[in-house]
Amino acid sequence: MTIRTMLLGTAGAAFALALAAPAAQAATICFAFQDLETEFWVAGHQAITETLTEAGHTVIERNAQEDANRQLEQVRDCIAQGVDGIILIPQDGESATTIVAEAQDNDVPIAVFNRPPSDLSRGIVVVADNEEIARQAVEFVAAEALEQIPDRPIQSLILVGNLGDPNAVGRRDGFYAALEPHGDRFATPIEVATQWDAATALANLEAAVTANPQIDLIFTSSDFLFPTIRSVLEPRGMWVPRGEDGHILMAGLDGDATACQLIKDGYVDATGVQDLYFEAESAMNAILAAIEAGETQPNEVIEDPGFALTSENIGEREMDMWGCVLLAEGFLER
Amino acid sequence: MTATTEAQAGTGLLRPQTGRIRRAAARVLLSDHFVLWLSLGYFLVLLPFLPTLGTPANLANLLSNAWPLLVVALGQTFVMTAGGIDLSQGAVIGLTSTVAAALIATAAPPEVLGRAPIWGTLIAEEGGIFAGQVWVGILAMLAVGALVGLVNGTLVALLRMPPFMVTLVAMMTVSAFAIWLTQSENIRNLPEGYVQLGKGQIVSVYFGPQDRPEIPRRELHAVIGQAALIAVALTLALHWLLERTAFGRQVVAVGANRRAAEIAGVPVRRVIVLVFVLSALCATVGAILYSARLEAGRPTLGEGTFLLDVIGATVIGGTSLFGGKGKILWTVWGVLFFVLLSNTLNMMNLSAFHIDMVKGAVILAAALLDVARNRLARSTG
Numbered sequence: 265m266t267i268r269t270m271l272l273g274t275a276g277a278a279f280a281l282a283l284a285a286p287a288a289q290a291a292t293i294c295f296a297f298q299d300l301e302t303e304f305w306v307a308g309h310q311a312i313t314e315t316l317t318e319a320g321h322t323v324i325e326r327n328a329q330e331d332a333n334r335q336l337e338q339v340r341d342c343i344a345q346g347v348d349g350i351i352l353i354p355q356d357g358e359s360a361t362t363i364v365a366e367a368q369d370n371d372v373p374i375a376v377f378n379r380p381p382s383d384l385s386r387g388i389v390v391v392a393d394n395e396e397i398a399r400q401a402v403e404f405v406a407a408e409a410l411e412q413i414p415d416r417p418i419q420s421l422i423l424v425g426n427l428g429d430p431n432a433v434g435r436r437d438g439f440y441a442a443l444e445p446h447g448d449r450f451a452t453p454i455e456v457a458t459q460w461d462a463a464t465a466l467a468n469l470e471a472a473v474t475a476n477p478q479i480d481l482i483f484t485s486s487d488f489l490f491p492t493i494r495s496v497l498e499p500r501g502m503w504v505p506r507g508e509d510g511h512i513l514m515a516g517l518d519g520d521a522t523a524c525q526l527i528k529d530g531y532v533d534a535t536g537v538q539d540l541y542f543e544a545e546s547a548m549n550a551i552l553a554a555i556e557a558g559e560t561q562p563n564e565v566i567e568d569p570g571f572a573l574t575s576e577n578i579g580e581r582e583m584d585m586w587g588c589v590l591l592a593e594g595f596l597e598r
Numbered sequence: 599m600t601a602t603t604e605a606q607a608g609t610g611l612l613r614p615q616t617g618r619i620r621r622a623a624a625r626v627l628l629s630d631h632f633v634l635w636l637s638l639g640y641f642l643v644l645l646p647f648l649p650t651l652g653t654p655a656n657l658a659n660l661l662s663n664a665w666p667l668l669v670v671a672l673g674q675t676f677v678m679t680a681g682g683i684d685l686s687q688g689a690v691i692g693l694t695s696t697v698a699a700a701l702i703a704t705a706a707p708p709e710v711l712g713r714a715p716i717w718g719t720l721i722a723e724e725g726g727i728f729a730g731q732v733w734v735g736i737l738a739m740l741a742v743g744a745l746v747g748l749v750n751g752t753l754v755a756l757l758r759m760p761p762f763m764v765t766l767v768a769m770m771t772v773s774a775f776a777i778w779l780t781q782s783e784n785i786r787n788l789p790e791g792y793v794q795l796g797k798g799q800i801v802s803v804y805f806g807p808q809d810r811p812e813i814p815r816r817e818l819h820a821v822i823g824q825a826a827l828i829a830v831a832l833t834l835a836l837h838w839l840l841e842r843t844a845f846g847r848q849v850v851a852v853g854a855n856r857r858a859a860e861i862a863g864v865p866v867r868r869v870i871v872l873v874f875v876l877s878a879l880c881a882t883v884g885a886i887l888y889s890a891r892l893e894a895g896r897p898t899l900g901e902g903t904f905l906l907d908v909i910g911a912t913v914i915g916g917t918s919l920f921g922g923k924g925k926i927l928w929t930v931w932g933v934l935f936f937v938l939l940s941n942t943l944n945m946m947n948l949s950a951f952h953i954d955m956v957k958g959a960v961i962l963a964a965a966l967l968d969v970a971r972n973r974l975a976r977s978t979g
Contacts, residue, residue: 324947329954331902333888337663341944344655358784358894371814382786427710427783437709459782 291555294342296326296335296363297353298379301460302488303520303595304540305353307586308377311544312351321552332359339363343370349551350374357382357430371560375551378543380430384565388550390543392568394431397536398438398517400572402483404534405513406442409481410449412513417451418480421472423493425485426459435485435517438536458485462492469496479512487518487535487587490526505530506575519573520587521595527578534574540586543568624974627967633915633931637938648945654805658819660941665829666796666887667907668933672836673880674912675929676873679840681853681921682754682761684874686768687881687908688900690746693776694739695885699785699895701726702735702792706785714780725787732791739882746772747878751871761874776897785895796890798824825887832883836876837926849873853921903954910957911936914964916971923972936960 293316300306316323324342328335332355342350343366350367352374354360360381367374368386375388384391409418422439425432443450456472458465473479473496484493497503497512504510507530516523519537526532546566554562573585582588626632645652670687677684700716704725711717720727728734746768753764801822804813840846848869851859860866881900889895915932917924939960943953 326944329902331904332892332896333899333904334902336892337659337940338944340659340662341656341941344653344659345650345945346655356784358786358896359892361786362891362893427713427781433709457781 290320290322291348291552292322292324292346293551294324294326294339294345294347294350296328296339296342296350298328298335298355299330300327302486302518303522303587303590304378304486304488304518304538307520307590308353308540308544311541312377312548315544316548328355330355332356335359336363336366339366343367343372347372348555351547351551352376354379354381356426361386368561373551373554373560373562375547377547378431378538380565382430386561386563388547388554388562388564388566390547390550390566390568392431392538392543392570394434394517394536395438395441397538397570397572398435398483398485399442400438400570401515401517401534401536401574402439402442404572404574404576405481405483405515406446406450408533409513410446413480418449419451419454419476419478420481420483421454421456421476421479423456423458423465423469423482423484423486423489429460432460432485435536439483439485454479458489460486462489465489465492466496469493473497473500473502481513482515484514484516487516487520487523490514490516490522490532494531503531506533518587519585521591522587524573524582524585524588524591525596527573527575530575534572535585536570537573537585537587538570539568539584627971627974630925630927631931633928633935637931637935640935640942641938644942648942650945651942654803654819655817656941658821660937661826662820662823663941664933664937665823665825666884666891667911667937668930669829669832669887670881670884670908671911671915671929671933672832672926673877674908675915675917675924675926676836676840676849676880677761677877678912678917678919679853679921679924680849680870680873681856682870682873683765683909683919684750684877684881685762685765685905686746686750686772687877687884688904689769689772689776690743690878690881691885691888691900691904692897693746693772693779694743694882695889695895695899696776696779696785696897697742697895698735698739698792698886699726699788699889700779701728701738702731702789703785703787703895704729704789705787710783711780711785714783716779721785730789732789732795735792736886739885740879743878743882743885744875747875748871750878751874754874755867755870773897773901780895780897782897784897786893788890788893788895792886793890793893795824795828796887796892800824800827825891828883828887832880833926833930836880840924840926845869845872850922850924853918853923855922903957906954906957906961907936907940910961910964913961913968916968918968918972919965 295312297309300309313323324347326338326342328338335355339350350372352363354363354376357380360376361383364374364376364381364387375390377390380389380391381387422436424436427433454472454476456468482493484490494503502510502512514532515534516532517536519535523532523535550564550566573581650656674684674687700720703721706721706723706725708723711721750764750768753759754761799820802818802820804818806817840849848864851864852866852869856866888899911932912929913919914935915928917928943956
């Protein structure tokens with residue numbers, strides 16, 4: 265049973281009971297997250313807090329508002345409060361390493377959700393195979409581009425995340441891995457720094473598109489930037505759906521509701537999907553199991569293989585993507 | 599007639615009592631230790647509701663969070679006492695922590711830092727050009743910090759530009775420069791000697807039974823660490839500087855009335871430049887403590903609501919936003935109160951948004967209290 269089923273409203277209570285079953289006692293879990301800026305983090309936060317609470321556990325929430333130092337202090341406060349375990353969404357890989365060490369040195373089990381520490385050897389780390397997921401998504405649009413543009417080098421553009429975050433590094437690597445086999449068919453990609461910040465992305469993308477009006481393919485390292493891309497392309501007449509002249513092939517990564525809607529509308533061609541519910545469930549189960557077993561320094565890497573949802577396979581795999589599940593529930597109309 | 603006389607007699611009896619209460623209230627309000635009493639009162643009131651508040655683990659935590667903030671707030675105290683404000687302290691923290699890390703890191707991943715402009719010159723795969731040399735890194739940090747303070751102070755003193763505007767611009771440019779240096783990447787692999795400056799423990803205590811073969815790390819509470827020693831030493835030195843030297847009196851005089859200080863022969867320009875340099879140097883020491891405990895140089899360190907904490911703690915302590923009034927001891931109590939406030943708000947499980955709203959309200963209350971104390975001081979002569 266998964267969290268997905270619970271959020272779909274079909275078996276919420278059963279899942280909560282199932283999750284509670286392995287733990288003999290209710291635990292106090294500190295959930296320290298860096299912020300809730302994107303749909304992915306909002307949905308992950310909701311899945312974790314609601315499921316733990318409904319299973320009878322106490323959740324202490326700490327929002328660091330993108331401040332690594334504040335997050336360290338908040339985790340220390342949690343440890344002083346005597347929590348049984350910690351689930352962490354860190355600001356970046358470097359601070360995650362420090363915070364995991366802090367928790368383990370104080371004999372508190374800790375699980376890192378989705379954004380892995382630079383050092384994967386300590387803590388429970390639940391992470392998507394970002395490179396592979398990005399490669400799959402970009403391979404789809406690259407193949408389309410090769411078919412549509414046979415007579416000139418194809419100009420691609422990548423919106424790069426904060427490279428202090430290993431997820432961003434993996435996604436960029438996946439992008440290049442997908443283009444590499446095609447050699448000179450692709451011109452040197454344009455890299456646009458975003459630092460995972462919509463305002464930074466907007467400013468840098470404006471500049472890049474102004475300097476290079478001929479762009480054939482765009483890959484954004486996170487789906488949350490699609491509205492930003494739209495706001496840059498639309499006034500220039502470059503926001504065109506599939507099948508019409510001037511359509512820019514577009515791929516992203518995360519699998520959020522906006523991306524699902526845009527694939528359906530034809531503006532986006534593919535997105536790499538992280539299985540949010542699998543990741544949330546894995547983090548919770550692993551931390552609760554460690555608490556139950558009295559393990560204070562559990563170390564484990566749980567990998568989410570993910571997949572690419574494309575304009576071709578959306579018919580079959582739509583409901584495997586968390587964003588499409590949320591979309592079906594009316595998430596974007598709320 | 600009788601009733602009126604009795605009422606008058608009663609009022610007459612009440613007057614001396616009211617006067618005594620007023621004088622007692624004035625003594626408390628004008629006391630150097632007012633915020634300390636406030637903190638103790640706040641602590642004792644909340645203790646029954648938040649029993650974790652008084653645990654050794656939490657008290658050790660409170661102290662650990664206070665040291666770096668105190669170090670930065672000490673510099674802000676000097677600038678505010680001289681009638682200015684330094685908004686660039688956070689940016690100085692980001693820049694200096696990045697510079698030190700770039701110079702002394704013992705390794706650097708090319709996939710993360712390979713695109714940074716400093717790659718291949720200051721830092722490469724095998725580390726910074728002074729890899730492992732902690733003191734070189736610290737001296738470089740202090741030099742960079744002092745340079746930023748010198749520019750700020752010179753612009754304020756010589757061109758008579760408003761400190762708010764000068765340091766706001768410095769905040770933007772210095773911060774952007776730090777981010778550009780590493781393309782917003784953090785630099786890890788700091789030498790152990792550097793990390794110990796923020797995390798090293800000298801005296802720890804344990805309150806459990808003595809027959810246990812091994813004490814769990816969680817039950818060992820750091821009382822004195824290297825960060826504490828640095829912060830206390832700096833506090834004592836700056837207390838002496840502000841309270842016991844001619845320079846300290848000049849800082850107060852400039853803040854109270856710049857024109858009068860000039861007429862009295864105070865080297866106003868030099869004093870202003872020096873307080874900004876001092877402020878930047880304090881921010882740099884704060885950068886050492888923050889980056890050491892996070893084990894990374896971070897160009898974004900000191901961003902966000904950090905300045906709210908620094909200015910809030912300084913003002914709550916009693917240092918006047920209008921200049922001419924400030925004491926190091928006040929800032930110590932202000933930081934203590936501010937850290938206690940953050941800690942208790944966390945324990946109440948309030949959201950981050952509520953915590954910042956409460957902090958903002960407390961700073962406003964402190965500013966209002968500052969106005970009230972000034973009036974009271976004038977009325978009591």
